[in-house]
Amino acid sequence: MVEGFGARLRRAVAARGPLCAGVDPHPQLLRAWDLPADAGGLETFALTATEVLAGHVAVVKPQSALFEAHGAKGIAVLERVIECARQAGALVLLDVKRGDIGSTMAAYARAYLGEGSPLAADAITVSPYLGFGALEPAFALAGETGRGVFVLARTSNPEGEGLQRADSGGRTVAQSVVDDAAARNAGAVPLGAVGVVVGATNRPGELDLAGLNGPILAPGFGEQGAGAEDLAPLFGDSLPDVLPASARGLLKHGPDPAALRAAVLRTADELNRVLT
Numbered sequence: 001m002v003e004g005f006g007a008r009l010r011r012a013v014a015a016r017g018p019l020c021a022g023v024d025p026h027p028q029l030l031r032a033w034d035l036p037a038d039a040g041g042l043e044t045f046a047l048t049a050t051e052v053l054a055g056h057v058a059v060v061k062p063q064s065a066l067f068e069a070h071g072a073k074g075i076a077v078l079e080r081v082i083e084c085a086r087q088a089g090a091l092v093l094l095d096v097k098r099g100d101i102g103s104t105m106a107a108y109a110r111a112y113l114g115e116g117s118p119l120a121a122d123a124i125t126v127s128p129y130l131g132f133g134a135l136e137p138a139f140a141l142a143g144e145t146g147r148g149v150f151v152l153a154r155t156s157n158p159e160g161e162g163l164q165r166a167d168s169g170g171r172t173v174a175q176s177v178v179d180d181a182a183a184r185n186a187g188a189v190p191l192g193a194v195g196v197v198v199g200a201t202n203r204p205g206e207l208d209l210a211g212l213n214g215p216i217l218a219p220g221f222g223e224q225g226a227g228a229e230d231l232a233p234l235f236g237d238s239l240p241d242v243l244p245a246s247a248r249g250l251l252k253h254g255p256d257p258a259a260l261r262a263a264v265l266r267t268a269d270e271l272n273r274v275l276t
């Protein structure tokens, strides 16, 4: 039987700490690294960043859109980033935010979670807007292959509030996503494979995460304004399952690999101090 994603993630976090390093090759960052904003620049940027970051963190999160923007060449670089991160011992959470009707979702699942697919990662981000149940093919394939799925619940951006805090039968939409994920994770040991995304920029007390039994991706840490000290008030007892994610806050320290390495080590230390 394959080892579940929850167990794989627990092991990685125990060894390296909870920081999730984003590999987001924004054109502005390429320019700041003195690279052309083309596929060649993308390749140098993404592989340099991944080689440095993936040796020190449990999870690397490449942002797919920033590779897709370069067409087929960008996708080829993304495949190499996934491989490079894996070689360096990190789990790869591919940030693709997919979500579709079930039959199409099955195709997305095969692309990103299927054994042998060139773009298969250890986990992906998905959007529940077509219904939590429409994501079932991704949950099923992730379960079979020891991979994970992170469902957007309460995102880090200010525009998410109206939709995610709307009433859904006496609870917020965001809480209903958390509850559906909890139902999917019930009984999993040590941790289920269905995670949720809850931005680190959110206010404490909005969500009940106690029964989730799954990982929580917390982007917004770093460049979007949340700091290590915000995590305990926001996540309380769920803190051990939180993966604080930062991309630009780390990547802006390149292109010097030593400076980038120092930044990721500093951030990981800061988190360890607050979280332990």
Ligand SMILES: O=C(O)c1cc(=O)[nH]c(=O)n1[C@@H]1O[C@H](COP(=O)(O)O)[C@@H](O)[C@H]1O
Pocket: 022, 024, 063, 095, 125, 154, 155, 156, 157, 197, 198, 199, 219, 220, 221, 222, 223, 224, 245, 246, 247, 248, 249
């Ligand atoms: O799913 C995500 O990763 C995500 C969800 C969310 O609520 N907010 C959010 O910022 N993200 C992603 O996390 C990354 C944040 O990047 P930085 O703001 O540069 O640290 C980007 O790749 C976003 O697309």
